[in-house]
Amino acid sequence: MIRIVIGSEPRLVCVLRTVARHCSQQAGFPQPEAEHIALAIGEAAANIIGHTYRGDLHALLALEVRRFPDRLEFVMQDWGPKVREDQIRPRSLDELRPGGLGTLFINSFMDACRYDPDCREGNRLKLVKFLSRKDACCNEGPGSASR
Amino acid sequence: MKVQVRHLDNIAVIDCTGDVDLYSSPRLREALLAEIKTDGPSVLVDMANVSYIDSSGIATLVEGLLLSRKTKTSFGLYGLRSNARSVLELARLHQVFVIFGTEAEALEGIGSVAPFEGV
Numbered sequence: 001m002i003r004i005v006i007g008s009e010p011r012l013v014c015v016l017r018t019v020a021r022h023c024s025q026q027a028g029f030p031q032p033e034a035e036h037i038a039l040a041i042g043e044a045a046a047n048i049i050g051h052t053y054r055g056d057l058h059a060l061l062a063l064e065v066r067r068f069p070d071r072l073e074f075v076m077q078d079w080g081p082k083v084r085e086d087q088i089r090p091r092s093l094d095e096l097r098p099g100g101l102g103t104l105f106i107n108s109f110m111d112a113c114r115y116d117p118d119c120r121e122g123n124r125l126k127l128v129k130f131l132s133r134k135d136a137c138c139n140e141g142p143g144s145a146s147r
Numbered sequence: 148m149k150v151q152v153r154h155l156d157n158i159a160v161i162d163c164t165g166d167v168d169l170y171s172s173p174r175l176r177e178a179l180l181a182e183i184k185t186d187g188p189s190v191l192v193d194m195a196n197v198s199y200i201d202s203s204g205i206a207t208l209v210e211g212l213l214l215s216r217k218t219k220t221s222f223g224l225y226g227l228r229s230n231a232r233s234v235l236e237l238a239r240l241h242q243v244f245v246i247f248g249t250e251a252e253a254l255e256g257i258g259s260v261a262p263f264e265g266v
Contacts, residue, residue: 010170017199035199035230042201046169093239096213098206101238105202108237 001066008049008059008078016063017042020074023065027072028131036109037072037129043102044076044125052080052123071111071130079122085115150174152182158257159188160250164196167204175204179211185218189257193250195226205238212244219262221245225253 004019006012020041024034045061053059062077090107091100106113106127116124148171149164159182167175175192182190192208194200208224215222225247227235235241245260247253 010168013169014166032229032233036233039199039201039230039234042168046201046203049169096209096243098210098213099202101202101205101234104238105234 001064003062003064005060005062007057008053008061009057010046010049013042013045013049016045019063019065023067023072024129027067029072029129033129037074040106040109040127041074041076043105044074044127047102048076048078048080048123052078052083071128074127074129075116076125076127077119077122083115083123083125148174150178152178154188155254157188158191158254160191160193160254162193162196166199167197167207168199168201169203172203172207176207176210179207180214183211183214183218183220183222185220187218187220189221189260190215190223191247191250191253191257192224193226193253194224194228194231195250197228197231200231200234202234205234205240208244209240215262221257221260221262223247223253223257223260225250 002019002023004016006015017038021034021038024037025031029037041063048061049055060079064075064077066073066075088103090104110127111130112126112128114126116126148166151162153160153162161175161178161182163175165171179190182188190211192211212222223245226249227246232241235244247256
């Protein structure tokens with residue numbers, strides 16, 4: 001398991017992306033998928049900074065990465081106000097306007113995305129990406145056990 | 148990310164290098180808003196060296212596109228890498244932007260791109 005905590009500054013989001021990309025590559029995801037996973041993690045972090053913390057640069061957010069034989073789990077933790085999941089909706093792609101695409105990218109590139117309802121303080125968003133059977137087979141070996 | 152602007156005849160080329168994300172996209176936005184203006188040059192964004200673009204970068208390009216329509220400026224992108232192309236396609240924006248393959252194609256073709264009238 002990897003856990004990394006950063007300040008809620010936009011310039012630091014690239015650190016989380018780099019971790020996500022690296023872990024994805026190590027888990028056996030092909031390069032394009034590793035890029036998509038990194039993008040989803042970056043979008044989740046950007047949402048926390050922009051929406052939950054409303055641009056406050058002095059808060060914290062954490063990323064945990066857990067590797068299983070068939071999947072990677074990413075947990076984004078923040079300590080901001082509770083997010084109301086029912087208010088998060090991807091916008092219609094029929095309207096041409098800036099913004100609102102982050103949720104679309106997260107939902108498109110990850111297999112599951114869910115807030116932890118039992119999180120007492122702040123929010124914990126779990127994002128899961130499953131390895132395809134082919135990628136999982138290629139990655140079997142001593143280092144591929146669940147951590 | 149680095150943003151540099153070149154002026155070639157009546158075309159402004161905005162060269163972007165690196166990651167276009169929440170942190171860096173305001174620099175691209177500043178360059179776009181400075182170049183896209185009524186009676187200004189055609190504007191091209193060189194994305195050949197953009198290694199990563201997220202929703203804030205895409206939002207910046209959409210803002211540029213909308214401004215280009217308002218100011219009747221010809222506006223296009225070129226040199227998109229596969230990751231940038233895939234997010235544009237996912238958002239169905241590849242049908243909205245004028246996208247060229249290479250700089251040569253973009254410089255030759257942007258003159259014939261009619262600015263969209265009305266937003």
